[in-house]
Amino acid sequence: MEKRSLIKRLRFLWVGLDPNLSFILLALVIVGNVTFLSASSGTVITWVEQSRNLLMAIVIMWFTSRIPVKWLEKASLWIYLIGLSLLIAVAFVGLIKKGARRWLNIGVVIQPSEIMKIAMPMMLSWYFYKREENTKLWDFGFAFILLLLPTVLIARQPDLGTSILVFAAGFYVILLAGFPWKFVLPFVGIGLIGILLMLIFGDSICAQGVTWPILKSYQQHRVCTLLDPTTDPLGKGFHTIQSMIAIGSGGFLGKGWMKGTQTHLDFIPEKHTDFIFAVYSEEFGLVGNFILLFLFLLLIQRGLHIAASASNLYTRLLGGSVTLIFFTYAFVNMAMVSGLLPVVGVPLPFISYGGTALATLGLGAGILMSIHRHRRLVQT
Incomplete structure (x- = not known):
């Protein structure tokens, strides 16, 4: 009886939260904690700081989920x-x-x-x-x-x-x-042509040291490093080279938790923040990567489902864009670490170390929870 009474008293903590979204986020947080403990080389103090950041994000998510979407709408401007x-x-x-x-x-x-x-x-x-x-x-x-x-x-x-x-x-x-997509497609075409020209002529331009007028010097270095990181293996290209080695060395099943050589010999830079995906890939391999990708796909699918079933245009647009922000975080980080995009400071959602970024992600998850909680049946 006491046990049931305690459960009833604590029931308010999860009432109204979307169980599917909660389960996906919990799975990502567990994966993140396990990976982070290895990335921080077992340093308990750093792990405790990350756990505190995650707790803060969960609290923000919980409080935001209780805010009526009408209040969010009025506060937007x-x-x-x-x-x-x-x-x-x-x-x-x-x-x-x-x-x-x-x-x-x-x-x-x-x-x-x-x-x-x-x-x-x-x-x-x-x-x-x-x-x-x-x-x-x-x-x-x-x-x-x-x-x-x-x-x-x-x-x-x-x-x-x-x-x-x-x-x-x-x-x-x-x-x-x-x-209208007719206004978007020309820019997509120009972008694809630009990427093609960069792949064809970029190496020679970088080798000759020609200045690109539309890019600042540090941005040009990033593009040149993306095209061929071996041109500066101990400088601008170090991050990309070491992360790619770590991902490749993980193989099919990975080297095992806490057994990543690139990680624990400190070859991976920023290994607990922007490049934590390289740590995860080395230790859990291709199979682990598929599992992580599957979790992110579930997160995106659930977020889009919540947005599609929202009660008005405001919540549908907000829910859809917040979900696609999660997608952008994950895509840009994984592509950056894999050497497919230039190195930019974008963390892996719910995996990388961070206070402010986790608070923002918790706020976004809370908005999705609020949209789900305050949805109304709409005639179709």
């Missing part, structure tokens, strides 16, 4: 304006660390660009929801202006990884709102 104001403040009085101006001291040090990962889709979802009955082409044009303002401010900090995520988050909303 204000959260966007506050985030944009903080980004403008960063441009003038932000703290500089390692050559980048990304932080703001308001009593506590914060990184306003992280706010925009959620504020951007909230704002654009609200914008199109208010124009649902009569959306014009110019509405999409104004939406792009709203999107480009924070994206440009973040890119100038410079913070390429976060600017990509913020732009993607907003662009997903614009696409889901019905932006």
Whole structure:
């Protein structure tokens, strides 16, 4: 009886949470904790810090899941304006660390660009929801202006990884709102032609040291390193080379937990943050990678299902874009570590070490939980 009474009293903790999404997130967190313990070489203090970050993300998710989506809708414009104001403040009085101006001291040090990962889709979802009955082409044009303002401010900090995520988050909303594909396809074609030309002529351009007018020097180095990391094996190409060696050495079944040589001989840089996928691949191999990919696919499928069954346009757009943010995080990180994309600072969702990034991911998961919890039956 006492046991049942305790369970009844604690029932409020999980009532309203989507059980399918909760199970997927729990599985990812377990995988992340196991991998992180190996990546941190068994350092208990670091593992405890990561566990604290995960607990903070879970608490944020739980509280957000309790917020009615109507409140999120009403707060969307204000959260966007506050985030944009903080980004403008960063441009003038932000703290500089390692050559980048990304932080703001308001009593506590914060990184306003992280706010925009959620504020951007909230704002654009609200914008199109208010124009649902009569959306014009110019509405999409104004939406792009709203999107480009924070994206440009973040890119100038410079913070390429976060600017990509913020732009993607907003662009997903614009696409889901019905932006005509005939305007998208020409840019896709230009991008594919650019990639093809880079693959054909990029090596010779890099070898001759020719300056590319549209890229800054550090961006050109990243592209050249992506094309051939062996040109600077101890410098710009070190990260990519070592991560690719770790992934390849994992083989089919992996070397086993805590037995990765690249990991424990400290060849993998940033092994507990951006390059933790290389640690996981080395120790759990191709089979482990399939399992991890399957978990991320389940996460995306469940998020899109929640978005599709939402009650109005605002929640459908917001749920869809938040889910696709998770996809972008995972795709960019895995492609970066595998040498398919340039190295940018994008963590692997719920796996990599981090406080701010995990808080943002927890907030996104909480929004999906809230959309699921407050959904209403809609006549079809």
